[in-house]
Amino acid sequence: MGPRTVKYVLFLSFFVTIPVPYYMGELEFAPVLRAAFIVGLGLVVMVDAGVGGLVTLMALLGGVQVLFWGGAQWAVSGLAARLLCASVDESRRIWFVSAVAAALLSVGLTQIYATPLSSLTPHSTLREIFR
Amino acid sequence: MRRTAIVLVILGALGLVAPSGAFERTEHRLSCEQYDALRTPYFGDLHVHTLHSSDAFTQGTRLTPRDAYRFARGEAVGLQPFDSQGRPQRSAQLRRPLDFAAVTDHSESFGSVHLCARPDSSVYDTVSCRIARQWPRLAFFGFGASCGQADGDCERFEAQTWQEMQEAAEEAYDRSAACGFTSFVGFEWTAADQSVNNLHRNVLFRNAEVPPAALPSSRFPTPEALWDGLDEGCRREDSSCDAVVIPHNSNLSAGLMFTASEEPFDPAYATRRADYERLVEVIQHKGASECLAGAGTTDELCDFEILPYDNFMGRFLPVLSGDPAPINFTRTAHGEGLRLRRTLGVNPFEFGLIGSTDTHLGTSGWVAEDTHEGHGGAGISIGEILPQGLLDPIEYNPGGLAVLWAEENSRDALFAAMQRREAYATSGPRITVRFFGGWDYPETLCATLSFAEAGDANGVPMGGRLAPPPAAATGPVFAVQALRDPGVPGVPSAPLERIQIIKLWVDGEEVREQVVDVAGRRSTASVDEKTCERGGEGADSLCAVWRDPDFELGEDALYYVRVLENPSCRWSTHACNRAGVDCDAGMVPRGYEDCCNPDFPRTIQERAWTSPIWYVPPAA
Numbered sequence: 001m002g003p004r005t006v007k008y009v010l011f012l013s014f015f016v017t018i019p020v021p022y023y024m025g026e027l028e029f030a031p032v033l034r035a036a037f038i039v040g041l042g043l044v045v046m047v048d049a050g051v052g053g054l055v056t057l058m059a060l061l062g063g064v065q066v067l068f069w070g071g072a073q074w075a076v077s078g079l080a081a082r083l084l085c086a087s088v089d090e091s092r093r094i095w096f097v098s099a100v101a102a103a104l105l106s107v108g109l110t111q112i113y114a115t116p117l118s119s120l121t122p123h124s125t126l127r128e129i130f131r
Numbered sequence: 132m133r134r135t136a137i138v139l140v141i142l143g144a145l146g147l148v149a150p151s152g153a154f155e156r157t158e159h160r161l162s163c164e165q166y167d168a169l170r171t172p173y174f175g176d177l178h179v180h181t182l183h184s185s186d187a188f189t190q191g192t193r194l195t196p197r198d199a200y201r202f203a204r205g206e207a208v209g210l211q212p213f214d215s216q217g218r219p220q221r222s223a224q225l226r227r228p229l230d231f232a233a234v235t236d237h238s239e240s241f242g243s244v245h246l247c248a249r250p251d252s253s254v255y256d257t258v259s260c261r262i263a264r265q266w267p268r269l270a271f272f273g274f275g276a277s278c279g280q281a282d283g284d285c286e287r288f289e290a291q292t293w294q295e296m297q298e299a300a301e302e303a304y305d306r307s308a309a310c311g312f313t314s315f316v317g318f319e320w321t322a323a324d325q326s327v328n329n330l331h332r333n334v335l336f337r338n339a340e341v342p343p344a345a346l347p348s349s350r351f352p353t354p355e356a357l358w359d360g361l362d363e364g365c366r367r368e369d370s371s372c373d374a375v376v377i378p379h380n381s382n383l384s385a386g387l388m389f390t391a392s393e394e395p396f397d398p399a400y401a402t403r404r405a406d407y408e409r410l411v412e413v414i415q416h417k418g419a420s421e422c423l424a425g426a427g428t429t430d431e432l433c434d435f436e437i438l439p440y441d442n443f444m445g446r447f448l449p450v451l452s453g454d455p456a457p458i459n460f461t462r463t464a465h466g467e468g469l470r471l472r473r474t475l476g477v478n479p480f481e482f483g484l485i486g487s488t489d490t491h492l493g494t495s496g497w498v499a500e501d502t503h504e505g506h507g508g509a510g511i512s513i514g515e516i517l518p519q520g521l522l523d524p525i526e527y528n529p530g531g532l533a534v535l536w537a538e539e540n541s542r543d544a545l546f547a548a549m550q551r552r553e554a555y556a557t558s559g560p561r562i563t564v565r566f567f568g569g570w571d572y573p574e575t576l577c578a579t580l581s582f583a584e585a586g587d588a589n590g591v592p593m594g595g596r597l598a599p600p601p602a603a604a605t606g607p608v609f610a611v612q613a614l615r616d617p618g619v620p621g622v623p624s625a626p627l628e629r630i631q632i633i634k635l636w637v638d639g640e641e642v643r644e645q646v647v648d649v650a651g652r653r654s655t656a657s658v659d660e661k662t663c664e665r666g667g668e669g670a671d672s673l674c675a676v677w678r679d680p681d682f683e684l685g686e687d688a689l690y691y692v693r694v695l696e697n698p699s700c701r702w703s704t705h706a707c708n709r710a711g712v713d714c715d716a717g718m719v720p721r722g723y724e725d726c727c728n729p730d731f732p733r734t735i736q737e738r739a740w741t742s743p744i745w746y747v748p749p750a751a
Contacts, residue, residue: 023447023448024272025271025272025447026447027447027448038269041262041266041269041274042274044258044259045259045262045275048257048258048259049257049259049275049276049277049280050277050279050280052277053273054272054273055273055274056273057273058272058273058274111519111721116268116511117268117269117272118268118514119191119265119266119267119268119269119514119515120514120515120516121514121515121516121518122511122514122518123518123519123520123721131266131515
């Protein structure tokens with residue numbers, strides 16, 4: 001597993017599971033993926049219903065935060081990948097990175113996310129973040 | 132107007148209208164069997180949202196105005212979340228029905244809230260509407276269709292909603308001689324400065340004669356524009372239509388509720404404001420607005436149900452909200468009004484006090500601390516699953532009630548009580564408070580059976596202005612009587628602790644205040660926080676006659692009463708106990724972390740606040 005692959009896997013794991021605070025009318029503490037999903041829905045509404053109004057503001061606000069947190073996670077993933085490649089030999093890297101990803105996914109399956117914008121429940125698991 | 136008068140004359144001749152009393156009769160209805168010239172306290176809720184409010188609808192509220200009135204009259208209702216068959220997973224019922232209520236949905240969303248929900252909408256099948264239906268919470272933030280897309284549907288739905296609200300109010304209104312329940316047609320005008328500084332006001336109409344459409348803040352953006360709209364659409368020469376405008380949540384207004392859109396105040400503005408805004412909602416779900424501890428007051432009881440922020444942002448993004456401003460609070464505004472009267476000749480803040488819930492579940496008057504499950508709205512949104520933990524933010528409360536002293540339970544009588552401010556607020560319990568001010572009440576008044584009769588004969592009730600002092604007067608005298616909430620079998624209310632009179636006056640340019648215990652005393656009663664059992668002594672009734680010893684003839688002043696119950700458990704303590712929270716032992720189930728937040732009390736002293744009685748010095 002090369003440094004680039006390590007970086008991609010870590011970034012994907014972070015993006016999908018690590019809760020970050022973002023504000024879109026309400027303060028949520030959930031994965032960047034959820035924020036990006038909400039921004040995506042906003043963009044669809046803007047295409048369908050036209051630009052303007054609260055939804056545009058929400059999408060803009062959310063978009064900036066997705067870029068910020070996504071960028072931060074990309075940078076952290078790169079740093080972590082470099083450190084990992086320097087300290088763990090190549091044959092063991094896959095197990096190490098897999099373990100990190102699995103651990104993050106496991107924690108994400110518990111109700112750790114604060115999602116007041118959810119139509120289902122204000123405290124979501126990874127399986128519920130698209131509601 | 133002329134037609135109404137003719138109908139009234141005919142009905143009067145047939146004995147179908149009540150004898151004329153202290154209030155003007157504008158509607159035809161049967162006489163009330165219960166009519167008391169000395170007036171009766173009626174308990175109600177004048178701030179209720181149903182599915183026609185977008186913040187309620189997008190949280191799953193499905194109760195209609197008809198349901199909200201049914202609930203107010205004592206019937207059980209089902210509440211969200213709903214199961215896959217659409218069956219409600221919660222139910223609610225008042226222990227005691229209300230005497231009156233008003234459904235006050237946000238007029239801004241009358242049309243738009245139904246755009247994506249009704250199959251007869253022209254945009255129902257659009258992608259935006261599918262998204263709004265699939266993710267209803269996002270629909271509150273504009274994820275859905277807009278009125279501009281909808282080819283006149285908003286106007287159509289707006290008219291239908293306004294019509295439905297009137298019909299629901301009419302159906303709930305008891306026009307029989309029993310006079311069992313009164314409804315008011317109304318709406319909430321939901322303006323906010325910069326979206327988050329609350330300027331909201333409820334508008335209630337006197338009778339069934341109302342404007343052809345509700346007045347949204349999108350078309351009437353300032354309070355002055357709202358009053359203009361009501362002048363034009365309601366208070367016309369040829370109509371018996373009349374309205375009161377009741378501001379609420381001044382605590383979240385960032386200091387703007389008690390200012391004018393264009394300062395400085397002028398007499399014309401002050402006169403209009405005092406005319407329309409005769410009442411202010413001092414307690415509701417989102418906090419109390421009486422006074423703020425430490426802000427120009429040493430009153431230790433000003434820490435009751437205070438939100439720790441200055442506007443709506445405080446709830447959702449606290450970093451962008453400051454500490455509450457002193458002028459957010461009615462006591463500060465009352466004092467400012469006295470000061471302004473000296474320069475303007477008119478007091479713009481001559482308002483009385485009421486309480487209500489601001490429920491967004493359609494549950495009018497659901498104020499019991501021990502059964503509180505939130506009221507939605509800016510509180511916690513109950514989606515498709517009942518969340519674990521506290522069902523309301525720890526800083527919120529179940530809201531209060533409005534009490535109106537009226538001759539009978541009819542729209543005209545209750546509306547007249549609102550206009551003369553013979554009204555008071557409670558934080559939930561049905562405490563009865565009577566308050567009179569005059570110049571020569573005897574000290575033995577409490578011992579007589581004619582308290583109310585003498586109160587009326589020799590002075591004015593709460594909400595009034597003292598008559599000019601007689602030549603030999605040494606100071607105004609106030610008579611106040613309070614009765615404990617009788618409760619219901621098995622659920623007794625807490626006994627009364629004490630009655631306080633709060634005096635504000637203007638000394639030079641300074642507003643000063645004094646809080647005097649006039650009956651009862653600070654209680655040694657206790658509450659077991661684990662079981663919520665109350666102990667210690669309290670009173671079933673309290674009464675006092677108090678003469679102001681420091682009265683100055685030339686100083687503007689006002690006096691109002693605060694009645695306190697013995698301490699009892701706050702709603703959050705009941706909820707935390709039910710969940711088995713033990714902070715000392717570290718047993719805190721998920722969602723109940725705020726049970727151990729030391730910033731919020733575990734017990735409270737429920738209370739009532741009367742409207743003031745004002746003293747205006749004779750012109751020099």
